[in-house]
Amino acid sequence: MTTLASKVKAFIELTKPRQAALLLLTMYGAYVASGAPLDPIMLLKLTVLGFTAVGGVTALNMYFDHDIDSMMRRTSKRPLPSGRISFGEALLGVTLMLIIAVTVASTINEYVLFTVLAGLYFNIIGYTELTKRFTALNIVVGSIAGSMPALGGWAAGAGAITLPGVLLALVVYAWQPLHVWFLAYFLEEDYRRANVPMASLNYDVRVFSALTIVHLAVMALAVWMFAFTTSKGYMAALLSTVFISLASVRVAYFVRSPSRAEALRIFKFATPTLAIVFVLVPLEVLASELLVLSW
Amino acid sequence: MYGCRGHRAIACIGLALAGLGVLATLIVQNHALTLLKLSLILASLSTLTLLLDSLALLVAYTTLLLLSLASVKLLGAPVLVAVLAPLTPIVPRALTKPEVALSGLGTTLASLLLVEGALTLAPYIVVQAILAVLTSRRLHSIVLLVALATIPFGVTPAITASLLSTVLVVSAGGLIQKSGCPFRVDSNVVFSGSLLASIGVVALALWGWSSLAAGLWILGFLLATSGVLVPTRAPS
Numbered sequence: 001m002t003t004l005a006s007k008v009k010a011f012i013e014l015t016k017p018r019q020a021a022l023l024l025l026t027m028y029g030a031y032v033a034s035g036a037p038l039d040p041i042m043l044l045k046l047t048v049l050g051f052t053a054v055g056g057v058t059a060l061n062m063y064f065d066h067d068i069d070s071m072m073r074r075t076s077k078r079p080l081p082s083g084r085i086s087f088g089e090a091l092l093g094v095t096l097m098l099i100i101a102v103t104v105a106s107t108i109n110e111y112v113l114f115t116v117l118a119g120l121y122f123n124i125i126g127y128t129e130l131t132k133r134f135t136a137l138n139i140v141v142g143s144i145a146g147s148m149p150a151l152g153g154w155a156a157g158a159g160a161i162t163l164p165g166v167l168l169a170l171v172v173y174a175w176q177p178l179h180v181w182f183l184a185y186f187l188e189e190d191y192r193r194a195n196v197p198m199a200s201l202n203y204d205v206r207v208f209s210a211l212t213i214v215h216l217a218v219m220a221l222a223v224w225m226f227a228f229t230t231s232k233g234y235m236a237a238l239l240s241t242v243f244i245s246l247a248s249v250r251v252a253y254f255v256r257s258p259s260r261a262e263a264l265r266i267f268k269f270a271t272p273t274l275a276i277v278f279v280l281v282p283l284e285v286l287a288s289e290l291l292v293l294s295w
Numbered sequence: 296m297y298g299c300r301g302h303r304a305i306a307c308i309g310l311a312l313a314g315l316g317v318l319a320t321l322i323v324q325n326h327a328l329t330l331l332k333l334s335l336i337l338a339s340l341s342t343l344t345l346l347l348d349s350l351a352l353l354v355a356y357t358t359l360l361l362l363s364l365a366s367v368k369l370l371g372a373p374v375l376v377a378v379l380a381p382l383t384p385i386v387p388r389a390l391t392k393p394e395v396a397l398s399g400l401g402t403t404l405a406s407l408l409l410v411e412g413a414l415t416l417a418p419y420i421v422v423q424a425i426l427a428v429l430t431s432r433r434l435h436s437i438v439l440l441v442a443l444a445t446i447p448f449g450v451t452p453a454i455t456a457s458l459l460s461t462v463l464v465v466s467a468g469g470l471i472q473k474s475g476c477p478f479r480v481d482s483n484v485v486f487s488g489s490l491l492a493s494i495g496v497v498a499l500a501l502w503g504w505s506s507l508a509a510g511l512w513i514l515g516f517l518l519a520t521s522g523v524l525v526p527t528r529a530p531s
Contacts, residue, residue, distance in 0.1 A: 060521070063484075064481075064521070064525055064526070087483070088483065091483055091484065091487060095487045095491070095518075098514055098518075099491070099511070099514070102507070102510040102511060102514050103507060103510075105506075105510065106505070106506035106507040106510045107507075109506075110321050110322065110324075110506050111321075111322060113321060113506055113509075113510045114318070114321040114322045116510075117318050117321065117510065117513050117514060117517060118318060120514070120517055121314060121315060121318055121517055124517070124521045125311050125314060125517065125520060125521050125524060126311070128526070129311075129478070129521060129524040129525065129526055130307070130308065130311060130524065132526070133526050161322065
């Protein structure tokens with residue numbers, strides 16, 4: 001029993017629940033932003049879908065990357081490199097999770113199903129297999145996968161993939177370099193040991209910082225375009241612009257005196273920069289609906 | 296791709312794109328059949344590229360293929376011309392490797408499928424089935440058995456074409472492993488993917504179109520594809 005419990009615990013660790021929770025926030029946020037009713041059954045479906053789809057793909061990613069993980073100090077104690085779970089057990093768990101994800105998604109609609117399978121495609125084939133070890137711009141492909149939960153949330157609420165949903169997905173897409181490149185800079189030794197190219201390690205600091213700021217500008221543009229196309233989310237656009245500006249200033253400061261400590265500070269600043277959009281936009285939508293009801 | 300000649304790398308990417316094409320059928324349903332056919336051609340051409348392992352031969356074959364298809368479509372030339380002409384440059388290679396001839400023939404027929412419709416599907420199935428057996432490992436047999444089992448239930452060309460692209464991806468896996476690209480095959484992942492794809496196809500054949508069956512098929516296809524493109528090393 002202890003063995004089974006420890007195996008289950010190891011598998012849950014393999015799915016990186018904390019990362020899944022952040023992506024789940026983008027899914028809920030996009031769902032509510034679409035104006036869909038807060039149906040408890042749908043929210044339950046989205047929760048199961050989010051954890052199984054994101055967790056399953058993440059675990060499959062670790063399955064394929066176990067050789068890299070064993071070379072990096074930060075990841076060497078993960079369940080697969082440390083041998084706490086076998087490859088067969090991990091693959092069985094991944095397959096079951098993905099089957100559940102596909103089953104649940106197919107009960108919502110085909111667009112949601114598309115986002116689940118597209119997330120798998122871009123994360124595993126596009127990122128882990130074809131770009132991660134071969135180009136420093138790997139995250140440009142990998143970020144597409146990260147934006148799928150937001151697109152899926154919107155598709156679940158709106159019943160289709162429409163422009164506002166794509167804009168919310170673009171917000172997540174454009175945010176990811178800030179999150180990933182500065183973490184990689186902080187963990188430079190690990191990445192170099194595993195020989196994984198990263199823009200923040202292989203390019204001049206001015207180049208990758210400029211690329212990050214361009215992505216942040218796209219993020220701000222996407223938030224404002226969402227507000228203009230839906231006439232909702234102006235408060236979120238305003239506040240996220242403040243956060244994005246602060247992040248850009250930090251990145252600009254980083255160019256003048258790059259350091260691991262500053263890279264870590266920027267990395268930590270990234271999560272609230274994204275969270276503010278996916279918390280405030282749905283709150284504004286809910287508030288406006290309550291206002292309409294009260295009239 | 297490090298340690299990998301250009302055309303091999305393109306073939307690997309071609310396989311990945313075939314997966315993307317199949318995925319897109321979920322949201323572009325008006326053009327689902329065309330997308331599936333294009334994915335099929337992409338997968339079969341990628342397999343041929345890996346088998347030939349020669350850019351010059353590939354260019355010669357592709358040029359003749361395009362010219363033949365154009366002559367059939369625009370000038371009304373006999374279909375046999377389109378089937379046989381592109382094979383000419385690969386005959387020397389085919390004499391020592393029969394799978395090269397079969398793969399070339401399969402690619403031609405898949406292309407004809409796009410321009411001429413479903414009539415060419417039958418010989419295509421035969422060609423690809425033989426190809427799968429020739430380059431076979433145990434997984435191919437499973438997928439082929441499923442293909443044969445579903446035919447009496449009235450499988451549409453699209454579903455059969457989808458199934459065959461799974462066979463091709465599995466076949467290509469063995470070839471990628473031999474070709475020296477920085478990829479290896481994880482047969483456990485390929486097996487899981489093939490099994491799921493087979494379940495999805497059987498469900499589609501028995502009960503018709505449903506999101507769940509299509510989703511399982513595509514999930515299986517993507518898993519099988521990911522199983523043949525497992526990276527082996529980081530570049531030095």
